[in-house]
Amino acid sequence: MTVKIVTDSLSDITSDLAGELGITVVPLYVRFGEEIYRDRVEITTEEFYRRLVSESTFPSTTQPTPNDFAEVYNNLARETDEILVIVVSSKLSGTYQSATQAKEGFEGKCRIEIVDSLSVAMGMGLIVISAAKAVQAGANLDEVTRLALGAVSRSHMVIYFDTLKYLAKGGRIGKARGLLGSMLSVKPILTMKDGELAPLTRMRSLSAGMDYLYNAVADVPRIDQLAVEHTTNPADADAMTERLSAIYQKGHIYRSDISPVIGVHAGPNALAVSLLEA
Amino acid sequence: MSEVKSIAGQDLREMFSAAASWLEKSAAEIDALNVFPVPDGDTGTNMMLTMRSTMEEAYRAPDHSASGVAHAMAKGALMGARGNSGVILSQIWRGLAQDLEGKESFTAAELASALQQSTLVAYRALSDPVEGTILTVMKDAAAAAQAQVAEGNDDIIDVMEATVNAAGDSVANTPSLLKVLRDAGVVDAGGQGLYTILDGALRYLRGETELMRLRKPQIIVSELPYAVSLSQAVGIEEVPYGYCTEFMLKGEKLEPDDIKKRLEKKGESLIVVGDDSTVRIHIHTLNPGAIVRFATKLGTMHQVSIRNMDEQHQDFLEMQKDRMPVTETAVIAVVSGDGLTDVFSSLGAASVVPGGQTMNPSTRDLLQAVESTFSEKVILLPNNKNIVLTANQVQSLTQKSVVVVPTETIPQGVVALLAFDYEADFKTNADIMARALSSVRSIEITRAVRSSRINDLKIKRKQPIGLVDGDLVAVGDSNLDVINQVLARLDLGEAEVVTIYYGDDIELDEAEQIGASITERHPQLQIEVIRGGQPHYSYIISVE
Numbered sequence: 001m002t003v004k005i006v007t008d009s010l011s012d013i014t015s016d017l018a019g020e021l022g023i024t025v026v027p028l029y030v031r032f033g034e035e036i037y038r039d040r041v042e043i044t045t046e047e048f049y050r051r052l053v054s055e056s057t058f059p060s061t062t063q064p065t066p067n068d069f070a071e072v073y074n075n076l077a078r079e080t081d082e083i084l085v086i087v088v089s090s091k092l093s094g095t096y097q098s099a100t101q102a103k104e105g106f107e108g109k110c111r112i113e114i115v116d117s118l119s120v121a122m123g124m125g126l127i128v129i130s131a132a133k134a135v136q137a138g139a140n141l142d143e144v145t146r147l148a149l150g151a152v153s154r155s156h157m158v159i160y161f162d163t164l165k166y167l168a169k170g171g172r173i174g175k176a177r178g179l180l181g182s183m184l185s186v187k188p189i190l191t192m193k194d195g196e197l198a199p200l201t202r203m204r205s206l207s208a209g210m211d212y213l214y215n216a217v218a219d220v221p222r223i224d225q226l227a228v229e230h231t232t233n234p235a236d237a238d239a240m241t242e243r244l245s246a247i248y249q250k251g252h253i254y255r256s257d258i259s260p261v262i263g264v265h266a267g268p269n270a271l272a273v274s275l276l277e278a
Numbered sequence: 279m280s281e282v283k284s285i286a287g288q289d290l291r292e293m294f295s296a297a298a299s300w301l302e303k304s305a306a307e308i309d310a311l312n313v314f315p316v317p318d319g320d321t322g323t324n325m326m327l328t329m330r331s332t333m334e335e336a337y338r339a340p341d342h343s344a345s346g347v348a349h350a351m352a353k354g355a356l357m358g359a360r361g362n363s364g365v366i367l368s369q370i371w372r373g374l375a376q377d378l379e380g381k382e383s384f385t386a387a388e389l390a391s392a393l394q395q396s397t398l399v400a401y402r403a404l405s406d407p408v409e410g411t412i413l414t415v416m417k418d419a420a421a422a423a424q425a426q427v428a429e430g431n432d433d434i435i436d437v438m439e440a441t442v443n444a445a446g447d448s449v450a451n452t453p454s455l456l457k458v459l460r461d462a463g464v465v466d467a468g469g470q471g472l473y474t475i476l477d478g479a480l481r482y483l484r485g486e487t488e489l490m491r492l493r494k495p496q497i498i499v500s501e502l503p504y505a506v507s508l509s510q511a512v513g514i515e516e517v518p519y520g521y522c523t524e525f526m527l528k529g530e531k532l533e534p535d536d537i538k539k540r541l542e543k544k545g546e547s548l549i550v551v552g553d554d555s556t557v558r559i560h561i562h563t564l565n566p567g568a569i570v571r572f573a574t575k576l577g578t579m580h581q582v583s584i585r586n587m588d589e590q591h592q593d594f595l596e597m598q599k600d601r602m603p604v605t606e607t608a609v610i611a612v613v614s615g616d617g618l619t620d621v622f623s624s625l626g627a628a629s630v631v632p633g634g635q636t637m638n639p640s641t642r643d644l645l646q647a648v649e650s651t652f653s654e655k656v657i658l659l660p661n662n663k664n665i666v667l668t669a670n671q672v673q674s675l676t677q678k679s680v681v682v683v684p685t686e687t688i689p690q691g692v693v694a695l696l697a698f699d700y701e702a703d704f705k706t707n708a709d710i711m712a713r714a715l716s717s718v719r720s721i722e723i724t725r726a727v728r729s730s731r732i733n734d735l736k737i738k739r740k741q742p743i744g745l746v747d748g749d750l751v752a753v754g755d756s757n758l759d760v761i762n763q764v765l766a767r768l769d770l771g772e773a774e775v776v777t778i779y780y781g782d783d784i785e786l787d788e789a790e791q792i793g794a795s796i797t798e799r800h801p802q803l804q805i806e807v808i809r810g811g812q813p814h815y816s817y818i819i820s821v822e
Contacts (some may be wrong), residue, residue, distance in 0.1 A: 057363060183624040184777065186696065199700045202625075204822050205774040205804065 003082040003141050005132045006072055008064060008182055010088040011117075011125040012229060012256040021132035024072055028095065030207040030260050031064040036062075045257040049232045052166070061261045063094040069102035075257055077108040082141035085114045086128050089195035092120055092261060113145045115152065118195035120258050122227035122274035124156035129254070130225060130276060136244050154224070154277040155198060157263070158200065158216045159190045159270060160209040166267035189213075197265070206269070210240060213273045218247055222278035227254035232268040281485060282434040285382040287347040291336045293482040294351065296490065298329035300478025301471060304495040308474070309468040322468035324361030329475065331358020343382045348375035349393075353692050356551065356558055358524065360583075363468035365549045365560050366400050366412050370472075372551070373399035380597045386437040390427040393420035393441070405542060410455030412468030418448035419476060436482040445473040449498040465498050475499065478635060520545065520564035522585045527557045529577020537576070544569060554783060559677070563588060607704045608653035611691055612639055614667075615812030618688060625695045628653065634688075635814050638664050641671045648676055655704040657711065658682045661691035663748060681708040686748060687720035688779065688810070689820030719773075720747050721764050721819035723757055740818070756782075757816055758792055764794065769820060776803050779810030779818040792817070 002045035007013060009027040018025050025163075027038040032051060035044035039061070040118055052059060076083055085103075090096035096116050102126065103112045131148045136219070139147065161167060186202040187209050203209040217226065226248050230237035234257075241253050285293070301308075301322075308322025324404055335354025339346050352375040355368035373396030378384055397420045401407050422444030426437045452466040453459040459466055474495045481490055523545075527537075534557050538550035541745065545563030552558050563569055566584045573579055608628035613619050614637065619630045631647045633639035648656050656678055660669040663686045673680045681704070685691040697714035699707055723747045725738045735742060735753045744752035744764040752763035775794060780789035786809065793807045 117362075183621045183808060184692070185804075186625075192702070193701070201699045202696045202698065207774065 001080045001082065001133045003084055003139070003144055004076045004080045005135060005144075006052050006069075006076070006083060006085040006099075007124070007128045007130060008087050008093075008099075008162060008262050009041075009087070010093065010095070010259040011128050012121045012227075012259050013125050013128060015040070017129070017254075021129065021136070023128060023132050023260040024076065026064045026068055026072055026095075026099075028064055028093070028261070030059055031062060032059045033057045039260060041239065044230075045176055045225055045263070046259070048260050049263060052264065053232070059260065059264055061264065063098050066098045066101035069099045070105060071214060073102060073106050073110065073112060074108065077110040081110045083110055083112045084131060084135075084141060084144055084148065085112065086113065086117050086124065088120050088124060088261070089118045089192070090116045091195040092119075092197075104213075105109045111141055114143060115145065115148045116195070117155070118152055119155050119157060119192045119274075120264050121157065121181070121272055122229050122254060122256055123155050123192050123272075125254070125256065126225040126227055126274055126276045127155055149275055155274065156220070156277065157194075157272060157274040158195075158213055158259075159192065159266065159272040160203070160206075160213055161266050162206065162209075162269035163190045164188060165269050167265045197262075206236070210236070210243075210271070213240065213271060217244055217273055217275060219273060220277060221245045223248055223249070223275050224278040225254070225276040227256065229256045229258045229272045229274070231258050231263050231266055231270040233271070236269070236271055240254075240273065244273070283432060284383045284385050285344065285389070285434060285483075287342045287344045290344050290384075290439045291347045291351075292727065293479040294329075294336070295333050295396065296482035296487060297475045298326070298333050300490060301329055301474045301626075302326050304474055304497060306472050307497050308467050311464045311470055313713060319752060321361060321363045321471060322377065324364045325468070325471040327473075328355055328359050328361075328364035328367050331355065332368075334358075344384050345375070345381045346602070348378045351375065356556060360524070361557050362547065362549065362560060363412055363471060364377070365401060365551060365558055366468065367475075368558065368634070369400040369551055370396040370416060371402045373397065375666075379723065382594070385428045386423075386432045389434060389437060390420070390423035392740070395424050396420065403549050405538065405548050410452045410459060410469075410574075411466050412472050413443050414452065414455065415448040415466070415469035415565070417441050417474050417769060419445040419472070435480070435483050437477070442476045442480045445469075445476050446498055449473045453767045470498055473818030475743055499806055518560055519587075520587060522560075522562055522587050523569050523583070524560045525558075525573065525582040526580040527552075527559060527573050528555060529557075529682060529789060530555065530578060532557050540572065541569065543574075567783070571614040606653060606699075607655045607657060607707055608651040609659065609695060609698060610651065611646050611659040611695065612665050613688070613691070614642070615779075615810045617809035617811035619811075621692065621779075621810070622695065625692070626698065627695060628656075629661075631667065637666075637813075638668060641668050641675070644669055644672050645675050648672055648678055648680055653678075655679045656681075657708055659685045659691045659694055659706075661685045661688050679704060681705075683711045685715065687722065688812070688818050689718045689720040689777070690715045692777075692820060693718045693822065717748050719768055719821040721761070721817070721821065722746070723760055723764075723817040723819070724815050724817050726753070728765045750780045758795060761792060761817065761819070762795070762799075765799075765821075770800055770803065770821070773800075773821050775806070775820075775822045776800075777806045777808060777820045777822075778817070779808050779812065779820075781810060781812045781814070781816045781818070784816050789817070 006024045009025055027041045030037045030039050040210050066164050085099050087099050088094045099114050117127050130151055134144050154221050189200040189212055190197050191200050227242045228237050305322035305326040324594040332351045334353040336347050336350045339350030352371040355371045359365045374392045377392035377395035397417045407413050419441045423437050426440045426698050430439045449465050449469045451467050489716040532554050534550050534552050544563040547562045610629050611622045611627045612631045612633045613622050615633035622630050628651050629647050631639050631643055658669045660666045666684045669682045683694050685694050693714045694711040695711050699710055726741050726743050729735050729739045732750050737753045741753055742757050742760045744760040752760050755758040789807050793805045797805050
């Protein structure tokens with residue numbers, strides 16, 4: 001029986017891609033005050049950003065419950081006896097814990113492995129995609145788990161924020177806190193480091209930020225997978241994709257929009273490039 | 279609004295009871311501020327519990343005069359004091375009680391005087407008072423009350439308003455007095471607690487009790503820009519903190535001053551307060567056993583608490599590590615003007631050496647800054663042509679690795695600092711920063727010191743002149759005229775951001791007008807107007 005791949009909605013895997021690669025996506029919850037939505041199921045990412053910008057209520061995200069994972073495990077256990085779960089960095093969300101608790105309470109015969117991606121958005125999405133592709137090529141659970149763990153250390157993400165405003169409002173920003181308090185308007189460039197958001201440097205304009213993202217990709221000698229994402233500005237992401245396609249000709253550049261958990265900090269007009277080193 | 283000329287015991291009790299409830303609402307947020315003296319993270323809770331005990335006793339008091347209530351509060355606070363801040367708070371009530379002794383009620387002038395006494399008693403409780411804490415906030419608040427009364431104001435609400443405002447300002451200023459707060463990017467927790475109590479009391483006097491149920495106290499935000507210490511200050515030396523030992527001693531004929539003297543050599547952060555029957559003791563010691571043995575000879579011990587602070591400190595270090603971007607390289611910049619100093623520190627400069635045109639720092643000044651930073655690797659930004667050489671001398675005088683990125687203007691210094699890469703190593707960063715210099719043009723507007731003819735320009739003394747990257751290129755009748763001439767010479771097609779730092783002789787209005795006029799001519803540019811506060815240069819403008 002083939003391994004089933006499970007991830008959470010912060011992987012930014014679009015529903016089309018999930019269907020194509022046989023990936024099950026467990027949604028996180030997005031909360032605006034008293035209203036709670038299942039991410040990408042009951043609220044679209046566009047709607048999320050529209051409300052982030054227009055409303056005074058600052059949204060928060062909550063991990064899926066262990067029960068959410070248990071249901072998925074039980075459903076999949078009817079079709080398979082091997083499940084690989086790849087989740088958002090355990091330093092950004094309790095999703096890993098929920099997935100683990102559900103596994104501990106699971107009574108079926110199915111083997112379940114859980115991998116902490118130490119990343120988020122397409123930084124995690126690309127790990128999930130390469131795992132799903134390995135499964136399609138016939139890998140078993142041990143092989144695909146090893147592959148996913150290897151991909152965790154080869155995954156890199158560089159994010160451009162157009163504003164510090166939302167970073168200041170949010171909570172879990174780890175080392176990115178050092179970017180706050182700047183008296184000039186600066187556009188920070190961040191990365192995921194050891195499972196957390198960490199500052200890289202600062203730019204003064206969108207075009208300088210786009211150059212930085214482009215160069216960050218161009219500096220990597222061998223790229224296995226590449227993705228470009230935006231929050232509210234698809235045109236900028238398209239332009240970036242266009243530029244990058246000149247240096248990355250061998251494969252498809254995945255496009256998506258940035259998940260709310262990064263989005264609450266990033267705010268509008270953010271851009272991210274993620275890649276898996278070959 | 280109605281005036282309040284005097285307050286009796288009943289109202290004294292009610293106002294601080296309201297204040298205690300007010301404090302409870304933000305206890306958790308105050309806990310989160312706590313970094314000093316060790317991060318026990320519970321200043322808010324400690325003050326809240328101290329206030330509870332304070333008010334319980336106040337309600338039990340048989341004597342309803344102001345004096346009776348104040349004495350009961352002081353007693354309750356002493357009995358229930360928790361933590362450093364709780365003990366200091368108890369001394370504030372003690373001072374209040376001493377000054378209100380025998381009074382049925384009190385006036386604005388008597389309140390101001392009592393607050394002064396509170397300050398005195400609170401300072402006296404500590405063998406080594408530290409500024410930038412609850413003590414400073416108390417002192418500043420009391421001074422404001424005194425100033426109001428000195429102006430002849432006898433309305434207690436007015437006086438309390440001035441007191442609360444001063445306390446708030448003082449809280450906001452605590453990070454500039456205390457480095458641990460600055461590094462952590464927070465205000466002092468104990469000071470915030472005192473501010474909240476005073477604010478609560480004022481709100482009661484204003485009759486806002488209904489509103490207080492719906493609202494939450496404000497947590498003061500540091501006025502200082504959160505300057506990232508690029509150097510990793512924590513974890514350099516392993517200072518043992520020992521045990522935070524607290525208890526109440528009950529006995530007969532106790533002598534607090536004598537006890538204090540006997541314990542002084544046994545530890546740090548010693549506080550001994552109380553009277554001949556009850557003494558509260560707080561000490562950080564490596565040997566709590568000795569303290570306990572000493573105390574049990576004098577009387578009975580109550581509410582004993584002994585906590586291992588090294589454990590707490592470890593947690594604190596972990597927390598700090600999370601907060602700071604970990605880089606091994608410190609950047610030191612030469613800057614003049616308070617606004618520009620804030621700009622550099624907000625962008626992460628480890629320290630700033632004052633200096634610039636006509637006030638060049640000496641090699642020794644720069645060396646001292648290099649030596650006093652925690653980092654072993656330092657990048658120097660001289661930000662002036664005449665300081666580059668001086669900065670270069672530092673390399674041969676220190677064991678530390680020093681690289682000078684030869685910035686000749688403030689705008690060059692800013693772009694160099696902005697380009698700092700948190701993940702790159704020392705040498706790479708020096709390269710990245712040096713490369714960034716070409717991305718900016720620097721415009722400086724100043725006044726001619728004498729009449730002359732340079733570059734075909736006829737210049738009269740005191741006329742505004744404009745320089746681009748150090749070259750004199752324009753002279754005119756007004757700052758705006760010169761700025762326009764200079765901008766006309768530059769190719770702005772590639773430019774995106776123009777930052778205008780206005781000097782100490784310029785008003786914001788004029789600077790904004792100049793910004794607006796640039797926007798009018800070049801609508802595609804992003805314009806920022808920032809107070810630089812620099813001397814000599816009316817404007818320093820960066821074109822990126």
